[in-house]
Amino acid sequence: MDCFFACVAGVGKSCLLLQFTDKRFQPVHDLTIGVEFGARMITIDGKQVKLQIWDTAGQESFRSITRSYYRGAAGALLVYDITRRDTFNHLTTWLEDARQHSSSNMVIMLIGNKSDLESRRDVKKEEGEAFAREHGLVFMETSAKTAANVEEAFINTAKEIYQKIQEGVFDISNENNGIKIGPQHGGAGTAQAGTLAGQQGGGGCC
Amino acid sequence: MAQPSQEGRQKAEMEENEDAAITWSDETGREEGRLDEDPMNKNVGVGEGEKMVHPANTLEGDAESKIENAAMMEESGEEVQPFAEEEEEDSVVIPTRKRPEHIIPQVEIGDRMKEPLVEDGVQSKAESSGGGWGSSLGSWGMSLISSATATVSSVGHTLSHVVEKAEESLGILSPTELSAEGEETTQATVPTEEAGGPAGSEEDPVVKEEGVEVEGDEKAFSHGGAFGMLGKLGGMTASSITSIVQNTSKTVITGGLDALELIGKKTMDILAEGDPGFKRTKGLIHRTNTLSQVLREAKEKEEQRLAQQDEDSLAAPKAHYGLLFDEFQGLSHLEALEMLSHESDGNLQAVLSSLSGEDLLRVKAELDEIKSAMILEEIDVESDVVEEKDEKEQDLMNIITELLFQVHIGVTPDKLNRARQKADAWLKEVQEDSTPKEAAEGLEKEEVVKPEKKSVQDVHSLCIQSLAEVTARSIEQLHKCGELILHGADPDVSAMQRAASLTRLTVALCKELSVKSEKFASCLSTVGAQEKPEILNPLVTSVFLEASNSTMYIQDGFQLLLPILQLSHLQHSATPLAPT
Numbered sequence: 001m002d003c004f005f006a007c008v009a010g011v012g013k014s015c016l017l018l019q020f021t022d023k024r025f026q027p028v029h030d031l032t033i034g035v036e037f038g039a040r041m042i043t044i045d046g047k048q049v050k051l052q053i054w055d056t057a058g059q060e061s062f063r064s065i066t067r068s069y070y071r072g073a074a075g076a077l078l079v080y081d082i083t084r085r086d087t088f089n090h091l092t093t094w095l096e097d098a099r100q101h102s103s104s105n106m107v108i109m110l111i112g113n114k115s116d117l118e119s120r121r122d123v124k125k126e127e128g129e130a131f132a133r134e135h136g137l138v139f140m141e142t143s144a145k146t147a148a149n150v151e152e153a154f155i156n157t158a159k160e161i162y163q164k165i166q167e168g169v170f171d172i173s174n175e176n177n178g179i180k181i182g183p184q185h186g187g188a189g190t191a192q193a194g195t196l197a198g199q200q201g202g203g204g205c206c
Numbered sequence: 207m208a209q210p211s212q213e214g215r216q217k218a219e220m221e222e223n224e225d226a227a228i229t230w231s232d233e234t235g236r237e238e239g240r241l242d243e244d245p246m247n248k249n250v251g252v253g254e255g256e257k258m259v260h261p262a263n264t265l266e267g268d269a270e271s272k273i274e275n276a277a278m279m280e281e282s283g284e285e286v287q288p289f290a291e292e293e294e295e296d297s298v299v300i301p302t303r304k305r306p307e308h309i310i311p312q313v314e315i316g317d318r319m320k321e322p323l324v325e326d327g328v329q330s331k332a333e334s335s336g337g338g339w340g341s342s343l344g345s346w347g348m349s350l351i352s353s354a355t356a357t358v359s360s361v362g363h364t365l366s367h368v369v370e371k372a373e374e375s376l377g378i379l380s381p382t383e384l385s386a387e388g389e390e391t392t393q394a395t396v397p398t399e400e401a402g403g404p405a406g407s408e409e410d411p412v413v414k415e416e417g418v419e420v421e422g423d424e425k426a427f428s429h430g431g432a433f434g435m436l437g438k439l440g441g442m443t444a445s446s447i448t449s450i451v452q453n454t455s456k457t458v459i460t461g462g463l464d465a466l467e468l469i470g471k472k473t474m475d476i477l478a479e480g481d482p483g484f485k486r487t488k489g490l491i492h493r494t495n496t497l498s499q500v501l502r503e504a505k506e507k508e509e510q511r512l513a514q515q516d517e518d519s520l521a522a523p524k525a526h527y528g529l530l531f532d533e534f535q536g537l538s539h540l541e542a543l544e545m546l547s548h549e550s551d552g553n554l555q556a557v558l559s560s561l562s563g564e565d566l567l568r569v570k571a572e573l574d575e576i577k578s579a580m581i582l583e584e585i586d587v588e589s590d591v592v593e594e595k596d597e598k599e600q601d602l603m604n605i606i607t608e609l610l611f612q613v614h615i616g617v618t619p620d621k622l623n624r625a626r627q628k629a630d631a632w633l634k635e636v637q638e639d640s641t642p643k644e645a646a647e648g649l650e651k652e653e654v655v656k657p658e659k660k661s662v663q664d665v666h667s668l669c670i671q672s673l674a675e676v677t678a679r680s681i682e683q684l685h686k687c688g689e690l691i692l693h694g695a696d697p698d699v700s701a702m703q704r705a706a707s708l709t710r711l712t713v714a715l716c717k718e719l720s721v722k723s724e725k726f727a728s729c730l731s732t733v734g735a736q737e738k739p740e741i742l743n744p745l746v747t748s749v750f751l752e753a754s755n756s757t758m759y760i761q762d763g764f765q766l767l768l769p770i771l772q773l774s775h776l777q778h779s780a781t782p783l784a785p786t
Contacts (some may be wrong), residue, residue, distance in 0.1 A: 032544075033686055033689060033690060033693075034685070034686060034689030034690070035542055035689070037535040037538040037539065037542075038433070039533075039535070039538075052538060054538070054542070061693060062689075062693055064692070065546065065689050065692050065693060066546050068549040069542060069546075069548050070547060071545065
């Protein structure tokens, strides 16, 4: 499965990804150019699934480029920074982008990152939940620093994609939806879930 | 009867200018040889004898000059002695040139007699030169030759059919003269077709060109005068002759194209027979569209194989390039680059379709310019790389950095360099490991060194891993370049300049890979000096194989940048843009 990460610059997508794939936290990260990749094998329903994550640049100026990549995604994680309201306000435009340039069945998860910085919180958890409800997203607050909820966020997204595959919502034969069925591993199907981790362009950085 | 080998266009010229013989400018280069040999040509003037459309002679002239260069043969000797096959045997290079046809029109024989003669000539030549090849190339050469002979004879058949047709239509006109005419027209195409054998695609445009020329001739004919034959054909009007000639030409040309197609097919078959891998490659090309798909499939196959292997025995997974390439995210970058490329291409087409008239032509010309700037010259790996390996090694990093700087998009090849340094580091380590080992071996046998020493398999997987990593990083680099170019890089640097820099960058990357692979291979041989060749050789081969694959991926990745550069060019030029 290919998942896609989408969110605003500097909200910590790359950090989230690093935490997920390498289990480490690196506070200073180079600005993401275009798209970077991460991959991890996870187990869903006893099956090995490779989650391929596309970590997109959050800067506004990269938006036209990152748009090209949505097409390949089965899921997206939309990330904002709970300490910066502007990143939250940008969510709508990113969501529109994601919906417009991808399959309508794309699983989208809303993530409020930097939950460790409770003292500087600018966006209430309830607001995030409300936004998610309104747009039919799954919501979760994470911290790339403490690794809180990071695993869960990715794995939940992957599970949801997996479920949709099982339900036959995704047309697996279609190359464009980012789901590639790997070879049978002793009877266990390997689906590659693409986590399209997109950053929202919002200018500014961490 | 003169044997001019002129084209219609030139005939037209001749009408205006009686001294046209001197104005054979554009073909002069090719024709020179002929002119020298055959002074008759110079006398060709309007109204003299029959002036036949004989474009093939130009071709022959061309082929001849090739032969001359390649085989250093005395052309004049051949002119006189067309069937001197002993000479032919020496020249392995151009098997299908058809000397006999060349001569036959000059010899005036009844046309029906000529026909079998031509074929005989062709076949006997193929056979005789076959002997020459066979001895040098072994059985493969023989089988190729025999197939070639078969092809030639079947082509001959097609041709004789064409000849008959041509004669039929011309036969209405009159006796010998005319059929000789038809014969010549036909002959004209013969060499072209035959020459098409080994390099069908190359010859193809020539045939088309020929078609144009022939038609041009007809126009010239209808003006009268130029076609000497006209005078002899009392009852016929110019136009009816023209139409007959036209039909004949068409038949001849169609027949010629058919024959070409046949040759092409045969060539494919023969290639496929000689190279079992060819079919597979061909199948691969047809089955899948994009490189990343091909790679993904290969990777998945390997995963499957590994999974099975794991069940059988818990053997350590052998280094597999495809898996590693994916692990280093090379596949993802390639895939993303493909997406970007296709998207750009789509946008490009959208912009182009919104243009018209002069704008369109201008933009197209500009885009073509970029395209031609991105043609990779033959990467001559062997020549300069081997000589100055070490200096080159140092330079390459600088070259790459500098070229990226020239692209002016603010990308540094840090990751790529790290991958390269990693490769260098272990190479050094392994080499150091194995050098003192040899010295120490005499004294203490294996005891001391054994624990640290890497096995050939280890070194081999390191090789493959490094290749995969460097390639993946190179692709990533190209991908980043693509992204940043689209992102709106410095408009001061033109797409053309970028194209040039990127081309050089790609060449540098490929060279780097070939240098690396040679180092790897020599390192492998050093480490595996004691191994049996059965074990060592396949490992070395696989290193080279994967290195050449790597080069291919990089070049493919590079090609994906073309629409991106073109699009960026449009974005920066003053051209009104369609929304992107």
